[in-house]
Amino acid sequence: xxxxxxxxxxxxxxxxxxxxxxxxxxxxxxxxxxxxxxxxxxxxxxxxxxxxxxxxxxxxxxxxxxxxxxxxxxxxxxxxxxxxxxxxxxxxxxxxxxxxxxxxxxxxxxxxxxxxxxxxxxxxxxxxxxxxxxxxxxxxxxxxxxxxxxxxxxxxxxxxxxxxxxxxxxxxxxxxxxxxxxxxxxxxxxxxxxxxxxxxxxxxxxxxxxxxxxxxxxxxxxxxxxxxxxxxxxxxxxxxxxxxxxxxxxxxxxxxxxxxxxxxxxxxxxxxxxxxxxxxxxxxxxxxxxxxxxxxxxxxxxxxxxxxxxxxxxxxxxxxxxxxxxxxxxxxxxxxxxxxxxxxxxxxxxxxxxxxxxxxx
Amino acid sequence: xxxxxxxxxxxxxxxxxxxxxxxxxxxxxxxxxxxxxxxxxxxxxxxxxxxxxxxxxxxxxxxxxxxxxxxxxxxxxxxxxxxxxxxxxxxxxxxxxxxxxxxxxxxxxxxxxxxxxxxxxxxxxxxxxxxxxxxxxxxxxxxxxxxxxxxxxxxxxxxxxxxxxxxxxxxxxxxxxxxxxxxxxxx
Amino acid sequence: xxxxxxxxxxxxxxxxxxxxxxxxxxxxxxxxxxxxxxxxxxxxxxxxxxxxxxxxxxxxxxxxxxxxxxxxxxxxxxxxxxxxxxxxxxxxxxxxxxxxxxxxxxxxxxxxxxxxxxxxxxxxxxxxxxxxxxxxxxxxxxxxxxxxxxxxxxxxxxxxxxxxxxxxxxxxxxxxxxxxxxxxxxxxxxxxxxxxxxxxxxxxxxxxxxxxxxxxxxxxxxxxxxxxxxxxxxxxxxxxxxxxxxxxxxxxxxxxxxxxxxxxxxxxxxxxxxxxxxxxxxxxxxxxx
Numbered sequence: 025x026x027x028x029x030x031x032x033x034x035x036x037x038x039x040x041x042x043x044x045x046x047x048x049x050x051x052x053x054x055x056x057x058x059x060x061x062x063x064x065x066x067x068x069x070x071x072x073x074x075x076x077x078x079x080x081x082x083x084x085x086x087x088x089x090x091x092x093x094x095x096x097x098x099x100x101x102x103x104x105x106x107x108x109x110x111x112x113x114x115x116x117x118x119x120x121x122x123x124x125x126x127x128x129x130x131x132x133x134x135x136x137x138x139x140x141x142x143x144x145x146x147x148x149x150x151x152x153x154x155x156x157x158x159x160x161x162x163x164x165x166x167x168x169x170x171x172x173x174x175x176x177x178x179x180x181x182x183x184x185x186x187x188x189x190x191x192x193x194x195x196x197x198x199x200x201x202x203x204x205x206x207x208x209x210x211x212x213x214x215x216x217x218x219x220x221x222x223x224x225x226x227x228x229x230x231x232x233x234x235x236x237x238x239x240x241x242x243x244x245x246x247x248x249x250x251x252x253x254x255x256x257x258x259x260x261x262x263x264x265x266x267x268x269x270x271x272x273x274x275x276x277x278x279x280x281x282x283x284x285x286x287x288x289x290x291x292x293x294x295x296x297x298x299x300x301x302x303x304x305x306x307x308x309x310x311x312x313x314x315x316x317x318x319x320x321x322x323x324x325x326x327x328x329x330x331x332x333x334x335x336x337x338x339x340x341x342x343x344x345x346x347x348x349x350x351x352x353x354x355x356x357x358x359x360x361x362x363x364x365x366x367x368x369x370x371x372x373x374x375x376x377x378x379x380x381x382x383x384x385x
Numbered sequence: 386x387x388x389x390x391x392x393x394x395x396x397x398x399x400x401x402x403x404x405x406x407x408x409x410x411x412x413x414x415x416x417x418x419x420x421x422x423x424x425x426x427x428x429x430x431x432x433x434x435x436x437x438x439x440x441x442x443x444x445x446x447x448x449x450x451x452x453x454x455x456x457x458x459x460x461x462x463x464x465x466x467x468x469x470x471x472x473x474x475x476x477x478x479x480x481x482x483x484x485x486x487x488x489x490x491x492x493x494x495x496x497x498x499x500x501x502x503x504x505x506x507x508x509x510x511x512x513x514x515x516x517x518x519x520x521x522x523x524x525x526x527x528x529x530x531x532x533x534x535x536x537x538x539x540x541x542x543x544x545x546x547x548x549x550x551x552x553x554x555x556x557x558x559x560x561x562x563x564x565x566x567x568x569x570x571x572x
Numbered sequence: 573x574x575x576x577x578x579x580x581x582x583x584x585x586x587x588x589x590x591x592x593x594x595x596x597x598x599x600x601x602x603x604x605x606x607x608x609x610x611x612x613x614x615x616x617x618x619x620x621x622x623x624x625x626x627x628x629x630x631x632x633x634x635x636x637x638x639x640x641x642x643x644x645x646x647x648x649x650x651x652x653x654x655x656x657x658x659x660x661x662x663x664x665x666x667x668x669x670x671x672x673x674x675x676x677x678x679x680x681x682x683x684x685x686x687x688x689x690x691x692x693x694x695x696x697x698x699x700x701x702x703x704x705x706x707x708x709x710x711x712x713x714x715x716x717x718x719x720x721x722x723x724x725x726x727x728x729x730x731x732x733x734x735x736x737x738x739x740x741x742x743x744x745x746x747x748x749x750x751x752x753x754x755x756x757x758x759x760x761x762x763x764x765x766x767x768x769x770x771x772x773x774x775x776x777x778x779x780x781x782x783x784x785x786x787x788x789x790x791x792x793x794x795x796x797x798x799x800x801x802x803x804x805x806x807x808x809x810x811x812x813x814x815x816x817x818x819x820x821x822x823x824x825x826x827x828x829x830x831x832x833x834x835x836x837x838x839x840x841x842x843x844x845x846x847x848x849x850x851x852x853x854x855x856x857x858x859x860x861x
Binding site: 407440523525 | 588595596604631632633640752776787789791
């Protein structure tokens with residue numbers, strides 16, 4: 025005898041309990057602390073902050089712990105928390121020129137004022153599993169040199185001086201806010217950049233990669249990649265001046281793109297821009313490539329039909345929280361719609377069967 | 386000093402109830418709803434005050450017609466809603482008597498792509514009776530009767546559907562809705 | 573118990589005002605999809621975030637809420653959403669359609685006719701009825717603006733040419749007040765006739781796609797069809813095996829691995845009410861005993 029399934033609520037509670045037990049894993053293994061995740065899983069924390077659009081390493085670490093290391097789930101937790109926070113105001117634009125640099129490289133010049141700084145990078149590590157890390161207790165220390173106060177101006181600004189770069193469009197206009205207004209097409213560059221910086225790293229990476237393989241090629245060089253901390257300042261109307269309210273780690277990438285001119289623009293170098301929370305260079309480089317690719321229209325380039333040129337395609341599909349939610353929703357019950365399909369297919373088959381029989385006779 | 390009392394004391398609950406009254410008003414054109422809980426400075430009616438508290442804030446531009454452009458009302462709105470004041474043609478919401486809101490042709494009616502980018506007029510009235518117009522359209526089973534300040538302007542407004550402005554008529558603690566979808570006929 | 577860590581009905585007041593403004597625009601232009609700045613909710617996109625936001629913007633402390641998924645009150649996602657509002661809104665909940673003032677639904681319209689004073693909130697995955705014909709938002713927006721619905725009619729007519737009938741069985745497109753073509757959400761086309769002339773307010777929320785639309789009471793809603801192929805609401809050709817109802821929408825349940833089937837009302841509240849009123853079906857326990 026069939027009885028309609030009851031006790032959905034009990035099933036949900038039991039599932040949550042089971043999840044909590046699995047999250048902890050073997051209790052004889054020490055539990056991870058938030059500080060451990062924050063310090064030792066820093067690049068995961070950075071990704072969660074970037075795609076969660078919330079700069080808070082402790083909360084990101086907590087989210088990673090709660091999500092059992094599923095970073096998209098962790099990003100989701102941060103996003104849902106972020107929307108409940110009150111807004112006190114907006115900071116002044118961050119001056120990345122004044123960044124306290126930990127890593128800075130230019131692929132376009134052998135040396136640049138302020139110097140190249142390799143910083144803590146995987147770049148030249150040989151990807152050999154380091155079994156020493158399996159043992160505990162290491163606290164390696166790198167050699168230090170005294171702080172260097174030499175200014176490190178943006179490399180692209182140096183090309184600007186020669187008039188070879190497309191001029192930067194300066195504006196004091198208030199940029200739109202993707203999280204407060206529905207995304208509409210055509211989206212201007214500030215909105216596109218917002219979507220990309222919180223877009224899924226894998227998606228943005230693949231889009232950027234596709235431009236390199238010829239789907240909307242933009243001939244990009246990394247003019248400069250800089251990573252470090254920047255002061256965040258806010259104007260306090262009651263005080264009449266701005267105060268520093270904290271600092272954030274940022275990865276900024278500017279690409280220099282060869283451009284032989286178009287119907288509307290002279291030959292010059294053009295630029296793509298990427299800016300992401302934390303040390304997150306793969307994402308910032310990817311972002312700058314996709315940004316450049318999306319600028320085809322304003323630069324008078326041809327639409328080659330490449331996916332990375334299609335703003336509507338890129339912007340409506342780069343958000344992994346939207347994507348994963350909708351993708352996974354197909355596991356929810358759909359038996360009402362499926363029933364209507366069942367009935368339709370049966371009816372069509374019956375009609376087709378009758379037709380075929382008629383034809384045979 | 387202006388009196389800044391008269392807002393909602395329990396904003397989440399009161400604005401929820403007020404919204405439901407406004408929703409019912411807009412969804413059933415011609416049917417008067419009770420809308421109380423606000424005690425704004427005169428000549429702003431309690432109903433219009435509640436509409437403002439429920440729908441208007443920093444993100445909406447408000448036009449105050451001369452009938453309602455007083456320092457007290459400005460202060461009250463600045464304190465309780467924080468809505469930036471604007472000119473008629475740029476307004477998301479406009480507040481005033483029907484006469485003071487003229488000419489209504491200057492209010493936004495949306496665009497074919499975005500008919501929602503239109504103004505909502507909060508029209509202060511002495512009373513919402515006696516009926517002088519017959520209403521038909523969405524929200525009305527057969528027909529409804531209502532008191533409107535005139536009919537020709539609403540006939541013209543409906544003619545540009547799906548573009549058009551929408552109206553909330555307020556008097557004391559009463560509100561009556563007239564969306565652009567309603568067909569209006571004088572009786 | 574209300575969770576006081578969050579605002580009444582979870583959303584902050586500014587967000588509710590934004591959603592309320594969008595709902596009113598939707599009411600004023602029936603069938604038109606109003607863009608709104610959907611917020612990230614503590615549940616995944618695609619799981620009813622649009623419906624939840626619309627419900628949150630409508631709920632008053634006096635409301636009685638019913639939540640159904642596939643017509644049933646006890647499906648896990650319906651349970652989860654109901655719990656969310658019990659926790660953040662402290663509202664009364666019910667499984668009885670007649671007792672509810674706000675009903676949030678996924679994929680069904682209750683069998684029991686709705687009445688004035690009720691609000692039916694639909695969860696909508698893809699609000700754009702033209703989306704599967706034209707993926708670009710910029711294009712479909714133009715088509716709605718110009719009332720250019722030829723593509724949709726061509727698609728439906730191709731169906732008839734190929735299959736002898738329109739092969740859309742759910743999310744069947746409708747025309748609202750002779751103006752906008754609207755997606756009624758993935759309800760079976762069996763439910764389409766209840767969309768029009770309904771005394772309740774019907775609101776549609778699509779969170780991920782950032783759209784809200786509405787049908788005021790007694791709105792004219794017509795399922796798209798052709799003179800020689802009129803729209804037909806259809807259901808499985810059976811009676812409910814539990815309550816015997818011959819006119820309700822049915823779920824098909826596989827009862828064994830030898831082709832055994834039974835059909836039961838998808839609307840669990842409707843079916844239970846009928847059974848407690850003494851109605852019996854083919855497989856009711858009493859009949860089997």
